[in-house]
Amino acid sequence: xxxxIDEINDKIRSGKVVVATAEEVVGLVxxxxxxxxxxxxxxxxxxxFGPMCSSGIYFNIAQSTPKIKCGGGRASFGGVPLYAGxxxxxxxxxxxxxxxxxxxxxVYPGLxxxxxxxxxxxxxxxxxxxxxxxxxxxxCYPRKEYFTELGLDDFTQATMFNPRNAYQLYxxxxxxxxxxxxxxxxxxxxxxxxxxxxxxxxxxxLLNDPKLRTVGIGTRVFLCGAEGYVVYxxxxxxxxxxxxxxxxxxxxxxxxxxxxxxxxMNPRWxxxxxxxxxxxxxxxxxxxxxPVLDEQVIADASVTDADITFPxxxxxxxxxxxxxxxxxxxxxxxxxxxxxxxxxxxxxTGSMTSRYQGRQVSLELKERIKRGTFFLTRPVAALPGxxxxxx
Amino acid sequence: MAKKKVVFSFPPRLIxxxxxxxLVKDFDLQVNILRxxxxxxxxxxxxxxxxxxxxxLQDALDYLIEHGVEVNAVVQELRHHPDLCxxxxxxxxxxxxxxxxxxxxxxxxxxxxxxxxxCESCIPACSYxxxxxxx
Numbered sequence: 001x002x003x004x005i006d007e008i009n010d011k012i013r014s015g016k017v018v019v020a021t022a023e024e025v026v027g028l029v030x031x032x033x034x035x036x037x038x039x040x041x042x043x044x045x046x047x048x049f050g051p052m053c054s055s056g057i058y059f060n061i062a063q064s065t066p067k068i069k070c071g072g073g074r075a076s077f078g079g080v081p082l083y084a085g086x087x088x089x090x091x092x093x094x095x096x097x098x099x100x101x102x103x104x105x106x107v108y109p110g111l112x113x114x115x116x117x118x119x120x121x122x123x124x125x126x127x128x129x130x131x132x133x134x135x136x137x138x139x140c141y142p143r144k145e146y147f148t149e150l151g152l153d154d155f156t157q158a159t160m161f162n163p164r165n166a167y168q169l170y171x172x173x174x175x176x177x178x179x180x181x182x183x184x185x186x187x188x189x190x191x192x193x194x195x196x197x198x199x200x201x202x203x204x205x206l207l208n209d210p211k212l213r214t215v216g217i218g219t220r221v222f223l224c225g226a227e228g229y230v231v232y233x234x235x236x237x238x239x240x241x242x243x244x245x246x247x248x249x250x251x252x253x254x255x256x257x258x259x260x261x262x263x264x265m266n267p268r269w270x271x272x273x274x275x276x277x278x279x280x281x282x283x284x285x286x287x288x289x290x291p292v293l294d295e296q297v298i299a300d301a302s303v304t305d306a307d308i309t310f311p312x313x314x315x316x317x318x319x320x321x322x323x324x325x326x327x328x329x330x331x332x333x334x335x336x337x338x339x340x341x342x343x344x345x346x347x348x349t350g351s352m353t354s355r356y357q358g359r360q361v362s363l364e365l366k367e368r369i370k371r372g373t374f375f376l377t378r379p380v381a382a383l384p385g386x387x388x389x390x391x
Numbered sequence: 392m393a394k395k396k397v398v399f400s401f402p403p404r405l406i407x408x409x410x411x412x413x414l415v416k417d418f419d420l421q422v423n424i425l426r427x428x429x430x431x432x433x434x435x436x437x438x439x440x441x442x443x444x445x446x447x448l449q450d451a452l453d454y455l456i457e458h459g460v461e462v463n464a465v466v467q468e469l470r471h472h473p474d475l476c477x478x479x480x481x482x483x484x485x486x487x488x489x490x491x492x493x494x495x496x497x498x499x500x501x502x503x504x505x506x507x508x509x510c511e512s513c514i515p516a517c518s519y520x521x522x523x524x525x526x
Contacts, residue, residue: 029524051475051518072505109515138483186481187516194484205425273518338483350484350516354477356498 005291005378006390008042016135019369021362022208022290022301029302038298041371043376044290044354046208046301047222047361048200050275051281051354053184054164054235056094057120057262061131063089068143073135076117084133088141089156093119093273095282095364109182109277117272117282118321121162123152123266135147144208158262160224164234166286168206168241168254170309172197172330172349177316182277186352188315195312195340195347201305201332205288206254208301210247213388214290216379221258222287222365224267228260239385244306247300250329254383258286269361285357287365291292291376293389305332312342394442396505397424397452398468398526400461401435410460411439419443420452421520425508426526436526438465438509468526471502476521482513 011017020028020041026038051299062069070091075084083092097116104110119129128151137144152158173196181188186196201207209215219230234255240252269285290297297381312327313319327342334340335349368374382388401410407428414420420443429435429501452462471491477501485496489508491513493499502522513522 014471050479182515185483189485195482196481271519274520276515283518293451336495336498338495348484350481351479352481354479354498356478356500359498 001378001391002038002292002294003042003345004293005376008291009375010368012375015255015372017042017368017369019045019366020089021366022046022203023359023362025298025301026202026304029298034295034302036171037302038249038292038295040073041292041298044292044301045296045362045369046205046210046290046363047203047285047287047288047358048166048353049206049269049283049285049357050198050200051184051275051362052162052165053096055120055160055162055282055284056092056116057158057160058086058090059158059262061089061091061150062154063154064146064148066141067143068133068146069135069139070133071140073133075131075133077131078122078129078161078289080114080116080119080379083342085325086377087242095120095254096279098280105277108151110111110279111276112274112278112280115272115280117280120262120282121267121270121272123158124265126151126269126354141338149220152263160262160265162234162256162258162284164236164255165258165284166205166234166256167252168204168210168289169249170198170252171313171319172310172315172354173319174327174347175316176314181316182275183277183315184278184281185315187276190312192342192345195330195335195349196352197310197349198352199308199310200353200355201308201336203304203355203358203362204254205286207303207308209297210243210289210291210300211247212254212383213300213389214293214297215256215288216386216388217369218380220284220375220377221289221290222361222374223258223265224285224367225266226260226262226264228258230261230379232257233351233383238385239383244309246303248303248308251311256383283354285361289365289369289374291377293391297389305336308332310335335352392442393445393448395448396438396440396464396465398463399437399439399455400463401437401502402459403432403434405459406431406435408458413424414441414451415455418447418454419448420451426510428526431509432445437469438526465504465507465509468524469504469511470523470525472521472523474495475519476500477519481518482516482522485516487512
């Protein structure tokens with residue numbers, strides 16, 4: 001044990017904390033080794049920025065007079081359907097929700113210019129949208145229809161929730177068929193015309209702590225410019241993945257459920273995405289701070305783009321049909337070079353995740369910690385399959 | 392040898408004229424048509440790379456303009472909006488000429504209009520409307 005989280009927070013308070021991004025740690029470890037770097041650095045920051053369909057906001061509206069019960073009724077916001085299966089004034093808007101009259105893929109490939117994600121981004125930019133609620137009246141909530149215009153300031157609370165975020169490792173998508181396909185991994189041209197990936201590699205939060213030794217339920221994180229929290233394992237979390245010699249998972253494995261205050265978020269760190277032929281999604285900025293409690297934290301965070309490898313998956317047949325076919329692996333360094341080789345064919349690569357923005361996230365989080373405006377938390381419980389470092 | 396990449400816009404009355412033939416025959420130019428779209432009775436547009444002697448090239452452009460052909464630089468035809476771009480690089484894999492590239496160090500995406508052939512492959516790949524074609 002090198003230091004405790006309380007000691008790190010004391011250093012943040014006194015302005016003496018030493019913070020390095022996960023990219024900077026790679027260089028530090030190459031120059032001076034793990035031991036020295038671990039003594040020097042208190043916190044490592046990570047970052048990523050990419051579309052996460054499993055995003056949404058729930059919000060509470062001030063009641064009308066007379067009151068109306070949203071729960072069990074029908075509601076829309078800016079023409080996009082809301083989930084209205086909760087209490088009288090609580091509503092949920094999902095990033096992938098579409099207006100009923102969107103043509104979708106009727107004219108293929110659909111453009112998906114406007115959906116839940118666009119409203120979430122619009123709210124942060126000060127836009128207002130029309131809320132429509134219809135329900136059966138009750139003795140305590142007699143109103144049957146309520147139409148009004150609301151912006152972010154009008155909500156009592158507005159909270160972002162990701163049932164799943166920060167996927168640890170992800171597929172590299174190719175198309176073995178002849179025809180171009182339109183997927184959540186982007187446009188994939190036929191006959192392996194391109195290969196798309198979705199990770200920030202050596203900056204990726206959970207690839208820098210592959211066994212989840214420092215992150216758990218209750219960890220404070222950077223989410224779209226706000227302070228957010230890890231509240232639970234994310235959906236599809238895999239507790240015991242197959243790993244390589246470095247401890248990195250071989251297939252998509254750990255995930256996190258995240259929550260944060262939408263009112264604290266900033267449109268610089270959140271963008272609506274219109275994914276051609278697929279639908280709308282929300283690109284979110286996520287940064288995870290790793291407290292350097294022991295040397296292993298630095299050893300793990302020194303992972304390089306050459307160390308991380310991803311499985312290549314065909315999205316024309318194998319992915320849609322759930323077939324697991326081994327098409328080989330490719331490293332992040334190869335992907336970032338712009339061309340990879342599959343079966344002796346040079347295939348150009350593209351990314352759905354912005355490494356540039358991921359780097360900005362890691363630097364912003366580093367600045368906040370150094371300025372003394374972001375403090376670390378001790379998780380209250382480990383994620384399934386993980387063991388937290390014993391302080 | 393001089394080389395130019397330009398967009399020709401023809402008014403409806405010129406659509407039946409063999410403009411490309413004239414450029415080859417009368418001005419001794421090499422004409423490489425990168426993209427063309429002709430709507431009868433409306434207008435015709437063509438992205439071409441023309442090369443030949445400097446003087447012939449200038450004479451040819453003068454001839455075209457004199458006959459009512461609008462000649463524009465390619466730069467205005469496809470726009471990359473850096474303020475909307477998140478620098479993800481989903482577009483770069485689909486760009487056949489490396490007009491869209493990502494810097495190996497900064498990971499910023501940049502667009503070089505000189506390399507662009509206006510194929511528009513990049514447009515459906517961008518989820519953030521950062522690429523716009525005016526062709």
